[in-house]
Amino acid sequence: MKRIFYLISKEFRSYFYSPIAYVLIAFFTFLSGYMFFNICKAYMIQMLMSARYPWFAERLNLTDFIIRPLYGNLSVILMLLVPIMTMRLFAEEKRQGTSELLYTSPISSMEITVGKFLSAFLLFLVMIAFTLPFPIILLKYGNPEKGVIISTYLGLILMGASFISLGTFASAITENQVIAAVVSFSMLLIFWLIGWASQAAGEIGEKVFSYLSFFEHFNNFTKGLIDTRDITYYLSFTIFGVFLTYMTIESSRWR
Amino acid sequence: MIEVKNLTKKYGDKIGIEDVSFRVEKGEILGFLGPNGAGKTTTMRIITGFLAPTSGSAIVCGYDVSENPMEVKKRTGYLPEHPPLYLDMTVSSYLDFVAKIKGVNRKDRKSVIDEVIEKCGLKDVRGRLIKNLSKGYRQRVGIAQAIVHNPEVLVLDEPTLGLDPQQIMEIRNFIKSLKGQHTIILSTHILPEVTMVCTRVLIINKGRLVAEDALEELYKKEREKLILSLRIEGEKEAVLKLLKPLKGVQSVESKNGEILVECSKGYDPRDEILRAVVSSGMKLLEMKENLPTLEEIYIKRISQEG
Numbered sequence: 165m166k167r168i169f170y171l172i173s174k175e176f177r178s179y180f181y182s183p184i185a186y187v188l189i190a191f192f193t194f195l196s197g198y199m200f201f202n203i204c205k206a207y208m209i210q211m212l213m214s215a216r217y218p219w220f221a222e223r224l225n226l227t228d229f230i231i232r233p234l235y236g237n238l239s240v241i242l243m244l245l246v247p248i249m250t251m252r253l254f255a256e257e258k259r260q261g262t263s264e265l266l267y268t269s270p271i272s273s274m275e276i277t278v279g280k281f282l283s284a285f286l287l288f289l290v291m292i293a294f295t296l297p298f299p300i301i302l303l304k305y306g307n308p309e310k311g312v313i314i315s316t317y318l319g320l321i322l323m324g325a326s327f328i329s330l331g332t333f334a335s336a337i338t339e340n341q342v343i344a345a346v347v348s349f350s351m352l353l354i355f356w357l358i359g360w361a362s363q364a365a366g367e368i369g370e371k372v373f374s375y376l377s378f379f380e381h382f383n384n385f386t387k388g389l390i391d392t393r394d395i396t397y398y399l400s401f402t403i404f405g406v407f408l409t410y411m412t413i414e415s416s417r418w419r
Numbered sequence: 420m421i422e423v424k425n426l427t428k429k430y431g432d433k434i435g436i437e438d439v440s441f442r443v444e445k446g447e448i449l450g451f452l453g454p455n456g457a458g459k460t461t462t463m464r465i466i467t468g469f470l471a472p473t474s475g476s477a478i479v480c481g482y483d484v485s486e487n488p489m490e491v492k493k494r495t496g497y498l499p500e501h502p503p504l505y506l507d508m509t510v511s512s513y514l515d516f517v518a519k520i521k522g523v524n525r526k527d528r529k530s531v532i533d534e535v536i537e538k539c540g541l542k543d544v545r546g547r548l549i550k551n552l553s554k555g556y557r558q559r560v561g562i563a564q565a566i567v568h569n570p571e572v573l574v575l576d577e578p579t580l581g582l583d584p585q586q587i588m589e590i591r592n593f594i595k596s597l598k599g600q601h602t603i604i605l606s607t608h609i610l611p612e613v614t615m616v617c618t619r620v621l622i623i624n625k626g627r628l629v630a631e632d633a634l635e636e637l638y639k640k641e642r643e644k645l646i647l648s649l650r651i652e653g654e655k656e657a658v659l660k661l662l663k664p665l666k667g668v669q670s671v672e673s674k675n676g677e678i679l680v681e682c683s684k685g686y687d688p689r690d691e692i693l694r695a696v697v698s699s700g701m702k703l704l705e706m707k708e709n710l711p712t713l714e715e716i717y718i719k720r721i722s723q724e725g
Contacts, residue, residue, distance in 0.1 A: 170519040174505075181507040265503035265564065268467040269520045270492040417471045419430070 167271045168279045175253070175283030184252070185287060188245055193294045199237050200298050203230050226308040231299075232386045235316050238295065239323060239382055242288075243356065246324065247348040249287055250331025251341045253280045254413070258339035267417070277410040281332050288324045292317070312388040319385025322398035323378060327352060329405025336412040352378070420445045420602040421466065421572060426475035428461050435461040436626040438475070443619070445571075446599045450617030451606035452717060458626040459606040460500060463574050466604070467497040480571055493522060496570035500577050502561025506550035510541055510560055513549060514567055521568035531567060539563040540589070555586040562590070566597070573603045579612065591616055610713045620713075622720050629720045638710055644669070645682040646709040647689065652702035661699055665691050679709065 179185035207229050214221035257263040266276060302308045334348035359377030362370040374380045381394040421443040428435035436458035443449045453459050464470040466477050468488045476483055482490040505513055514532050523531050536545050539559045544552060549560060558578065565573060578594065579587045594616055597603060607613060613620055613634075620637055622630040630637060651658050655673055662671045662678070667686030672679050682688055689706065696703045
């Protein structure tokens with residue numbers, strides 16, 4: 165078990181040896197900050213309008229006007245950035261031949277898989293931490309619902325875990341980082357767009373497709389709804405992804 | 420120490436190795452020879468647990484690689500053909516990481532790493548990024564990585580590949596210095612390397628074992644007939660005439676000032692030659708047994724199969 169921590173600490177640090185971590189965090193912070201700024205500005209205009217039309221003010225609240233659109237957008241940015249975080253995990257090892265060291269060391273395939281996954285997840289958490297000023301600002305100058313903020317972050321973390329497990333798997337099936345990124349991005353996109361298909365599919369199809377969609381589940385969290393169905397979805401997705409990665413790693417010995 | 424039994428590995432329809440069996444005793448250095456694509460790397464990868472065999476078994480230090488890979492991996496060090504280096508780490512942080520995942524305990528780690536750095540001559544570069552190192556240094560880091568946990572078995576895939584002559588000498592001497600403490604399997608293209616370093620030889624071709632023996636045994640086996648090379652002062656024609664009728668001499672020829680005597684099977688006519696030469700009044704300058712070189716054996720074995 166100790167070896168898992170050694171692996172995580174090495175993997176996590178190697179994000180910072182190369183510029184990847186800095187570039188990712190910088191762009192993510194910039195983009196999310198830009199969005200937060202614009203959404204707040206739009207909210208201010210609404211406030212001014214509400215001075216003229218008092219009935220409008222009743223519909224104004226921070227959850228609906230700022231938190232939900234902001235974190236909805238962030239989840240799309242994450243969909244773009246997570247594949248870049250995960251693409252090197254296994255692909256680079258295979259390309260550089262360092263997988264020969266890892267797979268001939270007394271560390272099990274499961275430990276390797278989980279360690280790699282957790283190192284990317286840790287970077288993800290660091291990245292997410294850079295968005296914490298937004299709720300802090302909202303709390304300081306407004307009166308947002310605290311429960312919604314907590315449930316939104318819970319959703320974001322769960323969704324991130326499933327993104328990462330999918331990206332880790334994509335990295336395990338190829339030795340080309342670009343392919344790993346393209347595959348994981350496309351698959352994430354499919355799981356996003358699958359929600360759209362639900363509108364055209366029949367009664368049962370609608371339920372199935374919208375259940376499979378990443379963002380339908382995330383929606384509930386941004387409403388302040390913590391449903392075991394959503395948690396189960398993300399957790400099972402994550403575990404399934406990690407399991408597939410493990411199987412890929414194991415099977416590479418038999419090919 | 421290492422026992423390989425009927426090992427077969429197929430990549431789809433392609434045969435990697437077929438029915439390979441051999442043993443390596445404790446403290447031996449086994450030279451693993453063969454042309455490119457013969458299956459050397461495949462065999463080594465199976466022994467180290469990187470690949471699983473299609474059939475057959477490899478037992479290392481009493482543990483079966485397929486059944487007990489963790490125990491085997493704890494006891495083996497492996498240097499693949501391309502040293503497995505994390506280019507964006509420094510030499511010492513890389514070795515620290517390897518020591519950690521190989522299970523060197525915390526209190527020994529620092530001294531072990533210092534010792535390995537000293538042994539492999541990496542003192543001057545320990546703080547440098549691996550990507551800035553030359554090929555020779557990278558190779559040494561690769562070797563350091565393989566021996567950092569003091570493994571009983573060491574598997575080295577072409578350890579001197581791409582090094583300059585001085586570095587090759589250094590690495591060879593280094594490997595020789597490990598003899599006795601470690602059991603070593605070493606693959607190479609360079610035949611003199613085997614003669615210099617190894618105690619036993621294994622030749623593989625097209626996935627099959629074509630020769631396996633101790634170096635001297637291999638020479639002896641190859642030598643069906645005794646071939647002597649002589650230097651004699653005197654008329655060439657006279658010498659040939661003198662030697663030809665001797666018992667046990669099959670043919671005599673003169674080549675580059677030396678006289679090559681091919682003896683009949685099972686005969687050793689050295690004392691008769693000596694007597695004949697001396698009694699005829701000629702001067703014998705030199706007489707030696709002409710051993711086949713490893714190159715000759717190698718080429719012969721490889722082409723036999725092909």
